[in-house]
Amino acid sequence: MNRSQNIAILGATGSIGLNTLDVAARHPQRFRIFALSANERIDALAELCLRHKPRFAVVALAAQADALGSRLGAGVTEILIGQAGLEQISAHPEVDCVMAAIVGAAGLAPTLAAARAGKKLLLANKEALVMAGPIFMEAVRTHHATLLPIDSEHNAIFQCLPNFLSGDLDGHGVRRVLLTASGGPFRELALERLQSVTPDEACAHPNWVMGRKISVDSATMMNKALEIIEAHWLFGATPEQIQVVIHPQSVVHSMVEYADGSVIAQLGNPDMRTPIAHALAYPERIEAGVGSLDLSGIGRLDFAPPDYARFPALRLGYRALKEGGTSPATLNAANEVAVAAFLERRLPFLAITAVIEAVMNDSCPRPLATLHDVLDADAAARRNAALQIDAMAAKV
Ligand code: NAD
Ligand code: MG
Numbered sequence: 001m002n003r004s005q006n007i008a009i010l011g012a013t014g015s016i017g018l019n020t021l022d023v024a025a026r027h028p029q030r031f032r033i034f035a036l037s038a039n040e041r042i043d044a045l046a047e048l049c050l051r052h053k054p055r056f057a058v059v060a061l062a063a064q065a066d067a068l069g070s071r072l073g074a075g076v077t078e079i080l081i082g083q084a085g086l087e088q089i090s091a092h093p094e095v096d097c098v099m100a101a102i103v104g105a106a107g108l109a110p111t112l113a114a115a116r117a118g119k120k121l122l123l124a125n126k127e128a129l130v131m132a133g134p135i136f137m138e139a140v141r142t143h144h145a146t147l148l149p150i151d152s153e154h155n156a157i158f159q160c161l162p163n164f165l166s167g168d169l170d171g172h173g174v175r176r177v178l179l180t181a182s183g184g185p186f187r188e189l190a191l192e193r194l195q196s197v198t199p200d201e202a203c204a205h206p207n208w209v210m211g212r213k214i215s216v217d218s219a220t221m222m223n224k225a226l227e228i229i230e231a232h233w234l235f236g237a238t239p240e241q242i243q244v245v246i247h248p249q250s251v252v253h254s255m256v257e258y259a260d261g262s263v264i265a266q267l268g269n270p271d272m273r274t275p276i277a278h279a280l281a282y283p284e285r286i287e288a289g290v291g292s293l294d295l296s297g298i299g300r301l302d303f304a305p306p307d308y309a310r311f312p313a314l315r316l317g318y319r320a321l322k323e324g325g326t327s328p329a330t331l332n333a334a335n336e337v338a339v340a341a342f343l344e345r346r347l348p349f350l351a352i353t354a355v356i357e358a359v360m361n362d363s364c365p366r367p368l369a370t371l372h373d374v375l376d377a378d379a380a381a382r383r384n385a386a387l388q389i390d391a392m393a394a395k396v
Helices: 015-025 042-052 062-072 082-091 105-116 126-142 152-159 199-203 212-220 222-235 273-281 312-323 327-343 349-362 371-395
Strands: 005-010 031-037 056-059 078-081 097-100 120-123 146-149 174-181 242-246 252-258 263-267
Touching (some): 005 105, 015 042, 042 062, 062 078, 082 105, 105 120, 105 126, 146 273, 152 222, 222 312, 312 349, 327 349
Parallel strands (some): 005 097
């Protein structure tokens, strides 16, 4: 390696952002933290800026910029604001690698900007790809971006597909991909208890420590629904080629089955620093701070089919993928609104998926030609989800 890579982290104060900084800090010769962003937690961002001394920091609002500026003083870090600031760091000519770790649709524009600037793009923000799949993948192809999946399942599939950077699965002799899922915290909870689970219970994932939105998505299994769509766009897998397998230990991160019957799996401790390190150093391998897998200590690995009655979100994921066009953007937006309402205790847990299904039933999927189509579908689904939530609250 000739010189260190300049890294921009979109969503630096989140779970993925902090894990990325942890891995990068283990290799100061390889990686330089060039830009960091945060939406809230300006104190946390200030600490990160003082430690990593990035050239740029991006915040959402002018008042936050003032607060950060007074913490940092006149130093090395220039402070930028809002979506324009995020897009500026994503596409900055000196940035080699962008970690897209903003949660939700807010990450779409800066993540797309990184693709359009032809960057090495580490994709954690699955919502961006789910919403705008064909537009996103076209930008990656046209601008020769290198898209590397951070989601542990997709990173595992990528590792089980040597030499795969684009194309489709058939061309690589693949029969199907097996997407593992822990089943979240409510896999075995009595069905009648599901109605009254709290946000803190939903966010207490058995194997992973993650942000609150993705934790709720894991509890409803909407996370796996989004990942089915993500696998379609990343690997060209058809809905029939994507099978979800419940695997409560989260040790096998996913598998690829080939035409000759071989099944290749990627295993490891459930620690996001492994896929992050894999993508940061790709195609080399580096130390990630993750301990050895103690298979004898774990003793057994279990697998089971998913329970579609308990987790109707899975069915909605396949439905959105098959409907195509704007349908995945509708699914994603309705989910974001419903999850936010659940986290604010305005919606019961089981109503999350009910709201999404009602919004999908009301919407007519349209072809996705431009980003406007995505944003229109997103806005319409958000409006309808808010109405559905109000109507449910009025009934209680
Ligand atoms: P998080 O909530 O811990 O962090 C989110 C980050 O995004 C924070 O830095 C926050 O400031 C920033 N952010 C939030 N809203 C924003 C907005 N409107 N504008 C700009 N920035 C905003 O989330 P996370 O768990 O780190 O997840 C980040 C992404 O990675 C999600 O898309 C998630 O699905 C994906 N992912 C996470 C994990 C995991 O283990 N945490 C695993 C796989 C995929
Ligand atoms: Mg995942």
